[in-house]
Amino acid sequence: MKLDFNRVTEFVMGDAQADRVVPPTGFTASLTVFSAGAMAFLAVFALALSMATGRLADRWGSELARSSTIRISAPEGQIAAQTAATLKILETTKGVASARALDPDEQRALLEPWFGPDLPVDTLPIPQLIEVVEEGEGFDAGGLRLRLSAEVPGAILDDHTRWRRPLVSAATRLRMLGYISILLIGAATAAMITLAANAALAANTQVIGVLRLVGARDSYIAQAFVRRFTLRALTGGAVGTVAAGVAVFLLPAAQEDGGFLTGLGFHGWQWLWLLVIPPLAATVAFAATQAAARKTLKDTP
Amino acid sequence: MGAEVIELENVAYSYGGGELLSDISLKLQAGSFHFLTGPSGSGKTTLLKLCYGALMPTAGEVRLFDTDVRTMERDDIADARRRIGVVHQDCQFLDHLTVADNISLPLMVSGRDLLGESANLKELIGWVGLKARADALPPELSGGERQRAALARAIIMSPDAVLADEPTGNVDWEMSQRLLRLLIELNRMGKTIMVATHDLALIRAAKSHVQARVLRISNRRLQLAGADL
Numbered sequence: 001m002k003l004d005f006n007r008v009t010e011f012v013m014g015d016a017q018a019d020r021v022v023p024p025t026g027f028t029a030s031l032t033v034f035s036a037g038a039m040a041f042l043a044v045f046a047l048a049l050s051m052a053t054g055r056l057a058d059r060w061g062s063e064l065a066r067s068s069t070i071r072i073s074a075p076e077g078q079i080a081a082q083t084a085a086t087l088k089i090l091e092t093t094k095g096v097a098s099a100r101a102l103d104p105d106e107q108r109a110l111l112e113p114w115f116g117p118d119l120p121v122d123t124l125p126i127p128q129l130i131e132v133v134e135e136g137e138g139f140d141a142g143g144l145r146l147r148l149s150a151e152v153p154g155a156i157l158d159d160h161t162r163w164r165r166p167l168v169s170a171a172t173r174l175r176m177l178g179y180i181s182i183l184l185i186g187a188a189t190a191a192m193i194t195l196a197a198n199a200a201l202a203a204n205t206q207v208i209g210v211l212r213l214v215g216a217r218d219s220y221i222a223q224a225f226v227r228r229f230t231l232r233a234l235t236g237g238a239v240g241t242v243a244a245g246v247a248v249f250l251l252p253a254a255q256e257d258g259g260f261l262t263g264l265g266f267h268g269w270q271w272l273w274l275l276v277i278p279p280l281a282a283t284v285a286f287a288a289t290q291a292a293a294r295k296t297l298k299d300t301p
Numbered sequence: 302m303g304a305e306v307i308e309l310e311n312v313a314y315s316y317g318g319g320e321l322l323s324d325i326s327l328k329l330q331a332g333s334f335h336f337l338t339g340p341s342g343s344g345k346t347t348l349l350k351l352c353y354g355a356l357m358p359t360a361g362e363v364r365l366f367d368t369d370v371r372t373m374e375r376d377d378i379a380d381a382r383r384r385i386g387v388v389h390q391d392c393q394f395l396d397h398l399t400v401a402d403n404i405s406l407p408l409m410v411s412g413r414d415l416l417g418e419s420a421n422l423k424e425l426i427g428w429v430g431l432k433a434r435a436d437a438l439p440p441e442l443s444g445g446e447r448q449r450a451a452l453a454r455a456i457i458m459s460p461d462a463v464l465a466d467e468p469t470g471n472v473d474w475e476m477s478q479r480l481l482r483l484l485i486e487l488n489r490m491g492k493t494i495m496v497a498t499h500d501l502a503l504i505r506a507a508k509s510h511v512q513a514r515v516l517r518i519s520n521r522r523l524q525l526a527g528a529d530l
Contacts, residue, residue, distance in 0.1 A: 215383035216410035
């Protein structure tokens with residue numbers, strides 16, 4: 001469909017005379033601006049949630065897919081020997097880029113969130129962890145498990161798939177929920193603006209009658225209402241978007257050891273998505289009012 | 302006299318299960334003057350509405366400018382209404398606009414340049430004697446002023462026909478004579494006029510100034526009124 005810029009410009013600039021034929025309607029004006037503003041505010045948060053979960057899903061998916069862990073659970077005297085044997089096996093395993101045993105400080109850091117900073121790692125029977133970084137298409141996990149079970153009985157391979165899949169799946173679904181929320185917000189906006197437009201049309205039955213009497217076409221009458229509601233939704237949408245943008249901007253920044261929520265927000269070019277919301281609110285209002293006006297005018301003799 | 306501006310052929314109109322008008326045939330030729338009379342509730346307003354496409358006949362045919370209204374799109378009917386000025390019984394103004402804006406409403410909705418038409422508008426407002434009331438709001442007008450403003454609005458597009466529904470219903474005798482003179486003047490300019498009224502004195506007064514046909518609705522049918530009118 002070719003966009004007629006002249007018509008769009010005409011619509012935006014408006015007709016000062018035509019705008020005056022419909023009297024100002026107090027409560028529907030406030031209702032439309034408020035609804036559009038509130039919905040735009042919610043849409044920004046839904047969008048931020050979608051973006052954040054999208055980033056998480058990507059990060060978890062890609063980062064975890066490239067690394068695995070081998071846990072050496074052996075009697076204290078055998079841990080060092082089994083660790084060395086495991087590292088030797090990994091050196092010759094196809095698809096393994098590097099492998100290294102975590103030192104006690106690193107293991108303490110891993111356990112610190114659960115047991116506190118003063119954990120005596122040296123005195124506890126904690127298994128040794130080996131971090132394995134993959135390359136190319138990765139290694140054959142099944143084959144490596146078999147080899148380890150034969151040569152290093154205390155070594156257990158964890159390729160993260162067991163817990164990575166549900167996490168990535170949860171993040172992906174959360175992102176989907178964000179998108180569905182945006183759709184629902186759009187639909188709710190359309191419903192509210194339709195109600196407001198219907199109320200305005202019903203309140204102006206006499207105006208419609210007079211305009212018809214003097215030869216106004218339905219498109220002229222509809223446009224007087226549609227333009228008004230579209231501009232109100234654009235205004236409300238802009239205010240709601242700016243307010244929500246500021247709120248998201250003021251959220252605590254994502255930290256290395258922070259949780260999921262601290263990463264909620266937009267990164268870089270993703271802020272540009274906010275520019276889409278007010279015109280989208282206006283488009284929803286345009287379509288909703290146009291449909292309501294056309295139906296009302298069709299049903300009015 | 303020329304071609305038919307509005308033509309009704311065997312028209313009937315029913316509403317709520319009852320027939321309000323039956324077998325109505327009427328030709329309004331260009332430049333003609335008609336009075337439509339009959340008791341209250343006889344269907345005068347309904348017949349006028351059929352004449353400008355505000356109602357669709359339930360039987361028969363209504364032709365506006367040689368086109369059957371049933372074949373007309375809504376936009377075509379709107380366009381036809383720009384050629385038929387209507388003076389409603391209750392005037393029907395937009396109360397938030399001034400008298401001048403209400404009178405120029407047909408120009409606005411047809412997309413005409415109001416600046417270019419401002420001289421005509423002033424002249425018309427002067428012609429109906431509302432120069433001093435141009436900036437007033439409709440609720441501030443008297444009955445006679447409202448009727449004159451409605452008449453001015455009806456003719457600002459220089460329509461082919463003017464249909465007036467009880468234009469003198471809410472005004473005194475002097476004002477009704479003034480409105481009548483305006484309608485007669487319009488007719489002399491070549492406009493087709495039809496006035497629905499139950500005011501027989503008005504019709505008698507008009508007949509000495511203009512050659513008018515007087516039609517009466519009786520028992521849902523249209524008849525030519527007797528010689529007493």
